[in-house]
Amino acid sequence: GAGVSQSPSNKVTEKGKDVELRCDPISGHTALYWYRQRLGQGLEFLIYFQGNSAPDKSGLPSDRFSAERTGESVSTLTIQRTQQEDSAVYLCASSLSPVQPQHFGDGTRLSIL
């Protein structure tokens, strides 16, 4: 079935490099969310897109983090000048509307050396 697709599944990079993570939501889902899951911790909200509304960026931890979404399709999460504390699994989720449950991708495991 066509679930939420994230790429790459794993990314290893050196400290200071920029990385770009991609999320393909389920077709027709207007809401898209990015979360971060650090080892042994819960999920941390990063950013939320809903249709053409201004995104809710309240969870982005620093200005090194940014995200874009093209219409109601693909989203990219960019981390500039990566730091070791950025190492985590980055999860994307989408939902039909804000009041519907979210469907998660398998995540991108990011490791900063």
Place this chain on the structure above:
Amino acid sequence: AQSVTQLDSQVPVFEEAPVELRCNYSSSVSVYLFWYVQYPNQGLQLLLKYLSGSTLVESINGFEAEFNKSQTSFHLRKPSVHISDTAEYFCAVTRRGNTDKLIFGTGTRLQVFP
């Protein structure tokens, strides 16, 4: 703002034993409540949800959770667990009527032993 507390980080249990994973939330407004499950090396999957109506909700694989407004709890239970239930379980809350970001608990790792 909403918050979620999962008091137990790990719950070890033997197969066929009952289990309860605790979840308490804090909110000044009405909420929707969810349990998500994350099997090893997989993404999160919705296990069950409370939006309105009956306070007891069930999943297709035998889990149930009861919304208790007075105790602000949404504990997850199963009368008899299987090895395959071994996973990380996350409780989550969002504001009723305007769901945007889910607020997750820190998770409970359920380890089922034979």
